[in-house]
Amino acid sequence: MVAxxxxxxxxxxxxxxxxxxxxxxxxxxxxxxxTTVKLSAACLALSVVFGIxxxxxxxxxxxxxxxxxxxxxxxxxxxxxxxxxxxFYFGVGSIMPxxxxxxxxxxxxxxxxxxxxxxxSLFAGAFNVEIFRAGIEAVPKATTDAxxxxxxxxxxxxxxxxxxxxxxxxxxxxxxNLVTMVKGTTIAYAIGVPELLxxxxxIWNASTNIPEMMNVLMITFLALVGILVVxxxxxxxxxxxxxxxx
Amino acid sequence: MAAGGTMSGISGDxxxxxxxxxxxxGATEVLGGISMDVGRGDVVCIIGxxxxxxxxxxxxxxxxxxxxxGEIVVAGMTVTSPTLDKLAxxxxxxxxxxxxxxxxxxxxxxxxxxxPIHVLKRDRREVEELARQLMRKVRLSGKEACYPxxxxxxxxxxxxxxxxxxxxxxVMMFDEVTAALDPETVKEVLTTIRELAEDGMTCMLVTxxxxxxxxxxxxxxxxxxxxxxxxxxxxxxxxxxxxxxxREFLEHVL
Numbered sequence: 001m002v003a004x005x006x007x008x009x010x011x012x013x014x015x016x017x018x019x020x021x022x023x024x025x026x027x028x029x030x031x032x033x034x035t036t037v038k039l040s041a042a043c044l045a046l047s048v049v050f051g052i053x054x055x056x057x058x059x060x061x062x063x064x065x066x067x068x069x070x071x072x073x074x075x076x077x078x079x080x081x082x083x084x085x086x087x088f089y090f091g092v093g094s095i096m097p098x099x100x101x102x103x104x105x106x107x108x109x110x111x112x113x114x115x116x117x118x119x120x121s122l123f124a125g126a127f128n129v130e131i132f133r134a135g136i137e138a139v140p141k142a143t144t145d146a147x148x149x150x151x152x153x154x155x156x157x158x159x160x161x162x163x164x165x166x167x168x169x170x171x172x173x174x175x176x177n178l179v180t181m182v183k184g185t186t187i188a189y190a191i192g193v194p195e196l197l198x199x200x201x202x203i204w205n206a207s208t209n210i211p212e213m214m215n216v217l218m219i220t221f222l223a224l225v226g227i228l229v230v231x232x233x234x235x236x237x238x239x240x241x242x243x244x245x246x
Numbered sequence: 247m248a249a250g251g252t253m254s255g256i257s258g259d260x261x262x263x264x265x266x267x268x269x270x271x272g273a274t275e276v277l278g279g280i281s282m283d284v285g286r287g288d289v290v291c292i293i294g295x296x297x298x299x300x301x302x303x304x305x306x307x308x309x310x311x312x313x314x315x316g317e318i319v320v321a322g323m324t325v326t327s328p329t330l331d332k333l334a335x336x337x338x339x340x341x342x343x344x345x346x347x348x349x350x351x352x353x354x355x356x357x358x359x360x361x362p363i364h365v366l367k368r369d370r371r372e373v374e375e376l377a378r379q380l381m382r383k384v385r386l387s388g389k390e391a392c393y394p395x396x397x398x399x400x401x402x403x404x405x406x407x408x409x410x411x412x413x414x415x416x417v418m419m420f421d422e423v424t425a426a427l428d429p430e431t432v433k434e435v436l437t438t439i440r441e442l443a444e445d446g447m448t449c450m451l452v453t454x455x456x457x458x459x460x461x462x463x464x465x466x467x468x469x470x471x472x473x474x475x476x477x478x479x480x481x482x483x484x485x486x487x488x489x490x491x492x493r494e495f496l497e498h499v500l
Binding site: 140142143145146147148149150151152153156160161164165168241242243244 | 308310332333336337340341343345347348349350351360361364365366392393394395396397406409410413
């Protein structure tokens with residue numbers, strides 16, 4: 001019935017939304033949506049892990065470890081994300097070992113989806129390191145002194161006191177970066193990951209409905225990022241400390 | 247190193263002993279050779295002008311600040327030894343700070359419970375019982391579920407005291423704990439400290455509350471520019487100070 005309505009829409013108004021009545025286009029788009037969601041979720045989780053880990057290592061007493069983190073941040077913050085993606089997929093990817101697929105052929109250690117996750121997580125993670133660093137530095141020295149005086153080790157104080165506070169302080173900046181990251185997943189188009197932009201391009205090339213699909217793509221991202229923003233605000237509210245920062 | 251023979255001058259029953267402790271921050275000498283003994287159950291007050299090294303002294307005793315020279319022994323542990331077990335030391339010595347320094351993301355009760363659970367790995371239920379008991383002791387029953395930001399300064403400071411007590415220390419140190427409080431709430435914190443002292447807790451207080459020092463202390467130390475100028479029972483030190491620097495200071499603050 002819905003499909004019929006959209007078919008009519010094409011006839012009467014010349015608005016050709018094939019994804020609603022053409023099974024192939026519909027599946028292509030759904031697959032794109034699922035890929036974008038998976039890509040975003042993986043990058044979201046990994047980039048936060050990289051951020052927290054990097055911010056912890058950045059405070060290490062061992063200088064080479066700090067240099068390593070600073071080098072990582074500098075590299076990923078100061079170079080274009082698309083170039084990074086190419087660097088990993090075509091550069092690093094081509095020297096990865098070949099793995100037999102059991103059917104006589106071989107494939108590389110990581111496929112394009114995995115490289116997209118690695119590359120974009122490292123990129124967003126570099127920004128997260130700086131975001132968490134700022135949060136950690138905003139935790140008063142007096143608070144960590146108190147933890148130390150109670151016998152907490154540096155790691156114990158980080159886990160139980162510094163991180164929970166720093167995370168709250170970092171949330172607004174983290175939200176911004178994660179929104180940027182989710183939108184940025186579209187660059188995976190460049191290495192053929194079948195995410196939303198790739199799916200849309202496939203559809204508009206085949207069905208020559210470029211304006212319609214452009215709009216669909218934009219509205220989809222508007223909704224996706226909207227969901228992310230609502231979720232992050234929920235987290236912010238849930239982590240709100242009564243009476244804090246009055 | 248065992249207490250006794252080789253450690254000349256450090257009396258056997260002292261819980262805290264300092265011998266010729268020196269500490270400089272850059273070119274500024276903050277402690278210029280401090281020696282003192284605090285016996286079990288003693289209440290010792292350290293007074294003196296700002297910047298005379300009083301807070302640094304307390305921070306050296308629980309190894310928050312390393313000393314340059316001299317020896318500190320707390321409950322049989324040599325704090326100044328390079329092999330010091332800091333965790334063991336901090337179980338023996340509690341410190342309460344001027345700015346309370348509570349963990350703002352945890353309720354009052356959780357603040358008291360955290361360290362015994364995380365650091366001492368004690369059973370949660372057992373610790374909760376102890377924490378509730380301590381909340382009663384500092385007269386904060388009913389405030390267990392409040393976050394630090396919802397409590398007054400005096401209440402926060404009493405939670406901080408309970409938090410330190412939960413580690414069952416042998417010595418409690420108070421670093422100008424009433425300096426940031428409203429005059430009305432100073433009293434409730436001092437009452438808590440007084441009760442602790444009456445229970446026989448060894449207490450070291452850095453304070454500007456001269457009336458309180460006079461009332462509660464067994465011994466008062468007057469420090470100026472990193473050295474102990476004079477010390478004695480409060481009656482003597484406040485009543486008939488020998489050193490002109492002590493006299494001058496007391497004239498200003500009393």
